[in-house]
Amino acid sequence: ASLIRLEDYRPTDYLIDTVALTFRLHPTDTRIVSRLSVRPNPAGQTGAPLVLDGDDLTLVSISLDDAPLAQDAYTVSPSRLVITAPPQRPFTLTLETAVNPTANTKLMGLYRSSGVYCTQCEADGFRRITYFLDRPDVLSVYTARIEADADTPLLLGNGNLVEAGARADGGHFAVWHDPFPKPGYLFAIVGGDLDKVEDVFITASGREVKVAVYVEKGKSERARYALDALQRSMRWDEDVFGREYDLDVFNIVAVSDFNMGAMENKGLNIFNDKYVLASEDTATDGDYANIEAIIAHEYFHNWTGNRITCRDWFQLCLKEGLTVFRDQEFSSDARSRAVKRIADVRVLRASQFPEDAGPLAHPVRPRAYKEINNFYTATVYEKGAELIRVLKTLIGAQSFRRGMDLYFDRHDGTAATIEEFIACFAEASGQDLAAFSRWYEQAGTPRVTARGIYDAGNRTYTLTLTQETPPTPGQPDKHPMVIPVALGLVGADGREIALKTADGAPHDGIVVLDTAEKTITFSQVDSSPTPSLLREFSAPVILDIDLSDDDLLRLFAYDTDPFNQWQSAQTVATRIIRRAVDDIRAGRTPQTPDNLVHALAEFLDARATRDPAFAAQVLALPGESDIAREIGSDIDPDAIHVARKTIRAGLGRALADKLAALYNDLAVTARYRPDAAQAGQRALRNAVLDLLTAGDPTRGGALAQAQFDSADNMTDRIVALATLTHVAGLACENALAAFAARYADNPLVLDKWFSLQAMIAEPETLDRVKALLDHPAFSLSNPNRTRALVGSFAMANPTQFARPDGAGFAFVADIIIRLDPANPQLASRLATAFRTWKTLEPGRRAHAEAALERIAAATPLSPDVSDIVGRMLD
Numbered sequence: 001a002s003l004i005r006l007e008d009y010r011p012t013d014y015l016i017d018t019v020a021l022t023f024r025l026h027p028t029d030t031r032i033v034s035r036l037s038v039r040p041n042p043a044g045q046t047g048a049p050l051v052l053d054g055d056d057l058t059l060v061s062i063s064l065d066d067a068p069l070a071q072d073a074y075t076v077s078p079s080r081l082v083i084t085a086p087p088q089r090p091f092t093l094t095l096e097t098a099v100n101p102t103a104n105t106k107l108m109g110l111y112r113s114s115g116v117y118c119t120q121c122e123a124d125g126f127r128r129i130t131y132f133l134d135r136p137d138v139l140s141v142y143t144a145r146i147e148a149d150a151d152t153p154l155l156l157g158n159g160n161l162v163e164a165g166a167r168a169d170g171g172h173f174a175v176w177h178d179p180f181p182k183p184g185y186l187f188a189i190v191g192g193d194l195d196k197v198e199d200v201f202i203t204a205s206g207r208e209v210k211v212a213v214y215v216e217k218g219k220s221e222r223a224r225y226a227l228d229a230l231q232r233s234m235r236w237d238e239d240v241f242g243r244e245y246d247l248d249v250f251n252i253v254a255v256s257d258f259n260m261g262a263m264e265n266k267g268l269n270i271f272n273d274k275y276v277l278a279s280e281d282t283a284t285d286g287d288y289a290n291i292e293a294i295i296a297h298e299y300f301h302n303w304t305g306n307r308i309t310c311r312d313w314f315q316l317c318l319k320e321g322l323t324v325f326r327d328q329e330f331s332s333d334a335r336s337r338a339v340k341r342i343a344d345v346r347v348l349r350a351s352q353f354p355e356d357a358g359p360l361a362h363p364v365r366p367r368a369y370k371e372i373n374n375f376y377t378a379t380v381y382e383k384g385a386e387l388i389r390v391l392k393t394l395i396g397a398q399s400f401r402r403g404m405d406l407y408f409d410r411h412d413g414t415a416a417t418i419e420e421f422i423a424c425f426a427e428a429s430g431q432d433l434a435a436f437s438r439w440y441e442q443a444g445t446p447r448v449t450a451r452g453i454y455d456a457g458n459r460t461y462t463l464t465l466t467q468e469t470p471p472t473p474g475q476p477d478k479h480p481m482v483i484p485v486a487l488g489l490v491g492a493d494g495r496e497i498a499l500k501t502a503d504g505a506p507h508d509g510i511v512v513l514d515t516a517e518k519t520i521t522f523s524q525v526d527s528s529p530t531p532s533l534l535r536e537f538s539a540p541v542i543l544d545i546d547l548s549d550d551d552l553l554r555l556f557a558y559d560t561d562p563f564n565q566w567q568s569a570q571t572v573a574t575r576i577i578r579r580a581v582d583d584i585r586a587g588r589t590p591q592t593p594d595n596l597v598h599a600l601a602e603f604l605d606a607r608a609t610r611d612p613a614f615a616a617q618v619l620a621l622p623g624e625s626d627i628a629r630e631i632g633s634d635i636d637p638d639a640i641h642v643a644r645k646t647i648r649a650g651l652g653r654a655l656a657d658k659l660a661a662l663y664n665d666l667a668v669t670a671r672y673r674p675d676a677a678q679a680g681q682r683a684l685r686n687a688v689l690d691l692l693t694a695g696d697p698t699r700g701g702a703l704a705q706a707q708f709d710s711a712d713n714m715t716d717r718i719v720a721l722a723t724l725t726h727v728a729g730l731a732c733e734n735a736l737a738a739f740a741a742r743y744a745d746n747p748l749v750l751d752k753w754f755s756l757q758a759m760i761a762e763p764e765t766l767d768r769v770k771a772l773l774d775h776p777a778f779s780l781s782n783p784n785r786t787r788a789l790v791g792s793f794a795m796a797n798p799t800q801f802a803r804p805d806g807a808g809f810a811f812v813a814d815i816i817i818r819l820d821p822a823n824p825q826l827a828s829r830l831a832t833a834f835r836t837w838k839t840l841e842p843g844r845r846a847h848a849e850a851a852l853e854r855i856a857a858a859t860p861l862s863p864d865v866s867d868i869v870g871r872m873l874d
C-alpha cells in the first residue's frame with residue numbers, strides 16, 4: 001500500500017450533493033442502485049476525470065442523466081470507477097452494483113451477522129457497497145430505500161422513516177431520509193428480525209424522539225440498561241454541552257459479529273452486542289460501566305463527529321479524542337470522578353504509553369499512513385482525550401465551554417480540522433495556543449523531572465521542573481511541550497499549605513511548564529513540604545520525582561487529591577516490586593517491606609470502607625505490564641510475575657486478619673444494582689479476596705469456592721472463578737466446567753470463560769488455548785471469540801505469550817496468518833500484541849522477531865497486517 005500524506009490533501013474535483021440508494025437485500029446477491037447528483041467542485045480542478053472508490057465491487061450497470069454510459073466513457077475495476085470526461089455541470093450518475101453479504105468476512109461494507117444484514121462503513125467501507133467519493137470531506141444528503149423479503153421484517157436506515165409498505169412480490173420496503181449532510185462513512189442500514197425495547201425522549205426544547213434498542217430475539221430485557229444509558233447521555237449532552245438531539249428517532253442495533261465496540265452512524269448506531277446486552281446474571285459491574293460509556297460515546301458523536309466531521313482521516317482525533325473526553329466526563333458525573341480518573345489513567349498507561357514508547361508510536365494527529373484502520377489507536381483516542389483535558393486546564397472551564405460553543409456554531413455541517421478546532425479556543429480564551437498545538441504533532445511521552453529545595457531561613461520552597469521527550473520513529477528531535485502541572489504542597493503535619501508566589505500573591509496551583517526547564521519559588525512555607533505534583537494527572541507525561549518512600553506514604557495518607565493518594569501508593573509498590581525483580585534475577589529471595597504493610601494496614605483500618613471503589617484501586621497493585629513498562633528494557637516477564645506474586649503474598653499474609661474481617665463485612669446484602677455504590681463495594685470485597693488468596697491460597701481458595709457457589713451476580717461469580725484459576729487444581733477445573741455448563745447458550749458469557757483460561761500464568765496454558773480453538777462455542781470468524789481467547793492470551797498473559805521457548809509467539813503468529821485473509825482488521829489488531837517486543841531480554845526478543853518475520857513473509861498478506869508488522873520490524 002502506498003503512503004498517504006497529510007500535506008498532499010486537496011479537495012475533490014467533484015461534489016455529490018444527494019445520494020439516493022435502493023437496496024434489494026439478498027443473502028448472496030444484494031443489488032444496490034445508487035443515484036448520485038454530482039457537480040464540479042469550484043475548489044477542484046476543472047475537467048478532471050471523476051474517480052470513484054470501490055472495494056471488491058461488481059458493476060452491473062451505469063448511466064449518466066438516465067442514459068446508459070458508453071463503454072469507452074469509463075473504466076472500471078473492483079476497486080475503481082473512472083468517468084473519463086464527465087460533464088462540467090451538475091449531472092446524475094446512476095450505478096448498480098452487486099455484493100455478497102454472506103461472503104463478507106471482513107465485516108466492512110454490507111454483511112450478515114447471525115442472519116441480520118448490517119453495514120460498517122468507517123473508515124472506508126462505503127466503497128464496498130457502491131462506487132463513491134469515499135472520503136470524509138464529501139458531504140451528501142442520503143435517502144435509502146431498502147427492499148427485503150418477509151423474513152426480514154425490520155428495515156432501518158439513517159435519519160427519519162418517510163415511507164414503508166408492502167411489495168407485490170410478498171416482500172416489503174422502507175424509505176429512510178437523513179436531512180443532515182454526511183460523509184459516506186456514517187451511512188448505515190440494517191435488515192433483520194429483531195426484538196426491541198423503546199421509549200420516548202423529550203428534548204430540552206420539547207421535541208419527541210423515539211429511542212429504541214434492537215437485539216436478537218428473546219434478549220430484549222437485557223437491553224434495558226443500554227436504553228437507560230442512552231437517555232441519560234442525551235440529557236447530559238444538553239445539560240453540560242448544550243447539545244440537543246436533532247432527528248425524530250434514535251436507533252441502536254446490537255449485532256454479534258463486529259470488528260470494534262460500536263459505530264456512530266447518524267441516527268442508527270450499530271453496536272457489538274457485548275456493549276449492549278447486560279443482566280446481573282450475565283454481565284459484570286465492569287461490563288455495565290463499559291456499556292454506559294460506549295453508549296454515551298457513540299451518542300456524543302452525533303455532535304462531535306457527525307454534525308461536525310473530519311476533513312480527512314488525519315483529523316481522526318478531532319472526533320475521537322474529543323468524544324472520548326466527553327464520555328469520560330459523562331461517566332465521571334454519573335459515578336465517582338476520582339475513581340474514573342484513576343481507571344482512565346490506568347488504561348492510558350497500559351495501552352497508550354507502550355504504543356508511544358515503541359515502534360508504533362505516532363502523533364495524535366499522524367502526518368502519514370498506509371492503512372487508516374491501523375490508526376484507530378490508543379494514541380488517537382486516549383491521548384487525544386488527554387489533550388482536550390490539557391486544553392481545558394490551560395484555558396479554564398469557562399473559556400473551554402465558550403470555545404466548544406464557538407466550534408459548534410462555526411463548523412456545524414462541515415468537515416473540520418484540528419487547526420480550526422484549536423482556533424475556536426484561542427479566540428474564546430484570548431490565548432495563543434500555537435505552542436499547545438505541538439501536542440498534536442509530536443509523538444512520544446514527555447518525561448518531567450521535578451526537584452525541590454526547601455530554604456528554612458527564607459521559608460521558601462523552590463521547585464525546578466524539566467522536560468524531555470524521547471525520540472520516536474521519524475522524529476529524532478523534540479521541542480518542549482506545554483505541560484500544565486497541577487500541584488500542591490503538603491506540610492509535615494499533613495495539612496495543605498496555601499500556595500503563595502515569591503512576592504506573596506496567591507498561586508492557583510497550576511505551573512505551566514512550556515520550556516525545557518522552569519523554576520518556581522513558593523513563599524511563606526513554614527516547614528519542609530512534600531510536593532504533590534501532577535494532581536488529577538494534569539498532563540499525559542511520565543513524572544520523575546525524588547521523593548522517598550516515606551514522603552510518598554505521607555501523600556498516600558494526607559494528600560487532598562485522591563488521584564495522587566492512589567498514585568503515591570502505586571509508586572511505592574512499583575519500587576518494591578522492581579527491587580524484587582532485581583532480587584529474583586540475582587537469585588535472592590525478595591522481602592515485602594514493612595513500610596507498605598503498615599501504610600496499607602492503616603488504610604484498611606481507617607479509610608478503606610469510606611470509599612470502597614477507591615480502596616479497590618489502591619489494593620489492585622501495579623500490574624505486570626506496569627512493572628515491565630517501568631523497567632523498560634531487558635525484560636524477563638517470568639521474573640516480574642514471580643516478584644509481583646511474592647510481594648502480594650507477603651502483603652496478603654501480613655494483612656490476613658484485617659482482610660478476612662473486611663471480606664465478611666463487605667458482603668452486599670441488598671438486591672443487585674449495577675450502580676457505582678454497590679459496584680464499589682463488590683470491587684473492594686473482590687480485591688480483598690484476591691490479596692487474601694495471594695497470601696494464603698488454601699484459605700482464599702475456600703472463600704472463592706464458597707463465593708462461586710453462592711454468587712447471585714456475574715461480578716462475584718467471575719471473580720471467584722478467576723481466583724480459583726490462580727489457585728489451580730481440581731476445584732478450579734470443576735468450577736470451570738460448572739460455569740461452561742451453566743452458560744453453554746450464552747456466547748458473550750463464554751467469552752469470559754475463554755478469556756480467564758487464556759490468562760492463566762502457567763506453561764500448560766498454551767496447550768489449553770490450542771485445545772479451546774476446537775471448542776464447539778469457539779469460532780475464529782467471530783471477533784469477540786477470537787479476542788476473548790487469542791487476544792487475552794497475547795495481550796494479557798505476558799509470561800505465556802512471551803514463553804522462553806518462543807512457542808507463545810509462534811502460536812499467535814500462526815493465528816494471525818490464518819485470520820488475515822478473512823478479516824485483516826482483526827488480524828492486524830492482534831498483531832499489535834507484539835508492539836513491546838524490543839524491550840524483552842535477548843532470548844525472547846529473538847523468538848518474537850522470528851515470529852514477526854514469519855508473518856511478514858506470509859502470502860497473501862493484507863495491507864493492514866503488512867503495515868503493522870512492517871513498522872514493528874523497522
Ligand code: HT7
Nearest residue numbers: 120122123259260262263264376
Ligand atoms: N468511529 C468508530 C470507529 C471505527 C469502527 C467501528 C466499528 C468497526 C470498524 C470501525 N472502524 C473505525 C467507533 C468509535 O470510535 O466510536
Ligand code: ZN
Nearest residue numbers: 297301320323
Ligand atoms: Zn468514537
